[in-house]
Amino acid sequence: MSEGLPTGHGYVRSTGKVRALTLMIDFPDAKGRGTARKRYAEFFPQTSRWFKRGSYGRLNYRPVAPIKRWLRMPHPFRSYGLKRGSSFEPGYRRLVADIVKAADPRVDFSRYDLVNILVTPNAGPPAARAVLSVTYADNQHAPIADGVPLANVSFVYSRQDDGSGTLRETGYRVLPHENGHVFGLPDLYTPRGGDSAGHWDVMSEDWGAGNDLLAWHKWKLGWLGARQVECVARPGITRRALSPLGRRGGMKLIFIPVSPYAGYAVEARTNEGNDDAVCQPGVLVSWVDTRVDSGRGPITVVDSTPGGNGCTDERNVHPGLSDATFTPGKTFTGGALGTGVRVRVTERDSRGDYRVEITRYASGGGRG
Numbered sequence: 001m002s003e004g005l006p007t008g009h010g011y012v013r014s015t016g017k018v019r020a021l022t023l024m025i026d027f028p029d030a031k032g033r034g035t036a037r038k039r040y041a042e043f044f045p046q047t048s049r050w051f052k053r054g055s056y057g058r059l060n061y062r063p064v065a066p067i068k069r070w071l072r073m074p075h076p077f078r079s080y081g082l083k084r085g086s087s088f089e090p091g092y093r094r095l096v097a098d099i100v101k102a103a104d105p106r107v108d109f110s111r112y113d114l115v116n117i118l119v120t121p122n123a124g125p126p127a128a129r130a131v132l133s134v135t136y137a138d139n140q141h142a143p144i145a146d147g148v149p150l151a152n153v154s155f156v157y158s159r160q161d162d163g164s165g166t167l168r169e170t171g172y173r174v175l176p177h178e179n180g181h182v183f184g185l186p187d188l189y190t191p192r193g194g195d196s197a198g199h200w201d202v203m204s205e206d207w208g209a210g211n212d213l214l215a216w217h218k219w220k221l222g223w224l225g226a227r228q229v230e231c232v233a234r235p236g237i238t239r240r241a242l243s244p245l246g247r248r249g250g251m252k253l254i255f256i257p258v259s260p261y262a263g264y265a266v267e268a269r270t271n272e273g274n275d276d277a278v279c280q281p282g283v284l285v286s287w288v289d290t291r292v293d294s295g296r297g298p299i300t301v302v303d304s305t306p307g308g309n310g311c312t313d314e315r316n317v318h319p320g321l322s323d324a325t326f327t328p329g330k331t332f333t334g335g336a337l338g339t340g341v342r343v344r345v346t347e348r349d350s351r352g353d354y355r356v357e358i359t360r361y362a363s364g365g366g367r368g
């Protein structure tokens with residue numbers, strides 16, 4: 001998985017109608033408690049709504065649960081040996097093969113674009129102890145059912161409960177994260193946690209209060225039109241108005257490439273749309289490096305207040321980056337590989353758009 005464009009063909013298309021086969025499974029040693037329908041209702045319709053809002057209606061995410069009851073696996077949960085970070089071989093291959101065997105009489109796998117496996121929450125450790133939820137994407141060697149490989153499958157375990165009493169509203173957010181992988185998005189968190197991209201993208205932090213995707217990810221997913229993205233590739237001054245990412249329409253992303261594989265992304269973030277946790281609205285600047293692997297920090301949000309404590313006390317929101325945005329009057333100055341970049345936020349206009357002035361120059365000459 002890479003931040004690069006275009007996304008590889010083996011991932012799932014992220015625009016138009018996408019049919020998500022959703023199966024609820026349990027095991028002889030972890031029998032489903034409560035109904036499978038209730039497990040399903042932890043994620044839907046919330047997940048479909050999140051995608052609809054985040055994509056400005058471009059992704060029509062249709063979950064389908066042809067089997068309404070728990071689908072019992074033939075072997076105990078512990079026999080598959082599934083742990084955090086397990087590779088597909090051998091445990092998940094066995095589990096996927098067993099899922100196919102159990103569901104195949106009632107499911108035509110060829111009719112779906114992706115598969116969600118909602119595991120009974122009592123199988124495996126609580127998510128607060130170890131997150132088992134995982135996605136195998138673009139996995140062309142997966143078991144085959146009805147003539148197609150189960151190449152894009154998201155598994156969701158346990159419940160992402162942070163003890164704040166918001167589980168009912170926010171517990172579904174692990175699924176948009178896992179599905180982000182089947183659409184080709186990498187992880188933005190690192191072994192150190194969310195200190196690379198904070199709460200500015202569900203691929204970085206998917207616990208607690210709602211968040212959106214970075215504008216770069218929306219561009220990669222095909223959710224922004226060509227006129228909503230500006231590329232500042234030549235030296236000079238560019239003045240634009242950035243519409244908050246949570247709203248429909250308007251310019252959403254200014255990208256300043258400094259090499260064929262990396263550059264700065266500039267976008268406006270406010271407490272709108274899927275962004276519930278934004279405590280300092282403003283202009284967000286981030287560094288995108290398509291050569292950096294998933295989980296190693298391919299996107300780094302620039303902190304306008306480095307070393308500060310942030311503006312939030314919400315759980316599971318990386319505090320230091322919560323006030324990373326540049327507010328009117330503030331300027332970001334940076335650069336790389338011989339290119340200097342300055343982003344000045346001049347004002348927030350009456351429509352709520354952020355006016356920015358971007359200067360691109362050969363570094364060493366333009367800085368004065």
Ligand SMILES: [Zn+2]
Pocket residue numbers: 177178181186187
């Ligand atoms: Zn992930």
